[in-house]
């Protein structure tokens with residue numbers, strides 16, 4: 001008994017001494033990967049769904065492929081008590097136990113809130129309770145916070161009306177709100193990924209890193225349609241220079257496996273997101289994954305492009321009508337190339353290896369076909385079906 005008591009104290013001391021220390025290791029050194037409840041479950045998500053998602057991340061091999069964050073999105077929140085402490089609603093009876101469950105599976109725990117009084121789904125936000133909420137998350141063992149602007153836009157409109165001469169009144173108020181939570185998270189001493197969700201308003205890539213943000217949404221919400229997905233994906237041109245280890249552009253979560261796009265369209269989705277060094281947050285029902293969905297979400301070579309050690313985001317090389325070529329520099333002098341066909345017919349899409357730094361030819365690998373195309377020089381052309389993609393890794 002006495003030995004156990006001593007051991008427990010020792011473990012406690014280690015926790016006290018070393019948790020803040022581990023905060024010095026870089027958070028989100030690579031684009032965060034995991035699963036988020038919103039795209040499939042939206043407001044219906046329950047603790048049981050999240051536990052099940054954790055189970056399935058392990059049994060499908062998703063965890064071992066890199067998808068480690070289990071993120072509870074909006075609608076977990078209950079009411080505040082007289083001391084202002086936020087409680088969960090009946091769908092989430094015990095957040096600390098949920099966090100433990102997730103951690104015991106070798107996964108990480110993510111949560112959601114808003115700088116406004118209310119979240120987007122009308123639940124309790126963190127306005128005026130930032131430090132208190134951050135402390136609560138740390139107590140629950142949270143590793144990731146998505147902080148969603150939502151009703152704070154009302155506060156911004158008010159600031160605009162009150163300061164008609166100041167064009168930055170709303171923007172400054174928003175930045176201050178995001179800074180406040182950034183500082184509150186830091187003050188807990190627990191490393192947490194800080195994910196800004198404000199739909200790209202006022203170019204968060206320019207001010208996010210300075211607030212301690214590890215990622216920021218660059219656009220409004222995605223949905224499970226090819227039109228919306230490509231509108232977001234291809235609008236990311238020009239943002240590459242703002243991304244790097246610890247701070248990433250976030251074109252929103254993945255829809256792969258939710259059923260409304262074709263396999264070629266989902267391959268386009270995954271290819272674009274990995275070329276963009278985007279956070280990869282699966283948004284599907286993991287209990288119902290087809291082999292085709294698994295092959296897309298867990299293609300090791302595609303994931304390696306996203307997670308590459310260089311930490312560079314890719315960008316558009318050129319566009320001609322419905323055809324697009326994007327490249328992403330990789331470690332070891334390699335380059336990932338995405339050849340995209342957005343048209344309604346089969347088309348040839350080409351890249352000139354000389355244009356991407358391989359004057360004397362290169363070795364080319366087709367990521368989706370999992371085949372080596374051998375030594376090539378000059379122009380490489382691929383015949384691509386409607387809404388399809390060829391994803392290549394080119395090396396010396």
Ligand code: GLA
Pocket residue numbers: 038073074119120121148197220221
């Ligand atoms: C916003 C966000 C979504 C999701 C919902 C939840 O729309 O952009 O990703 O978090 O709120 O209400």
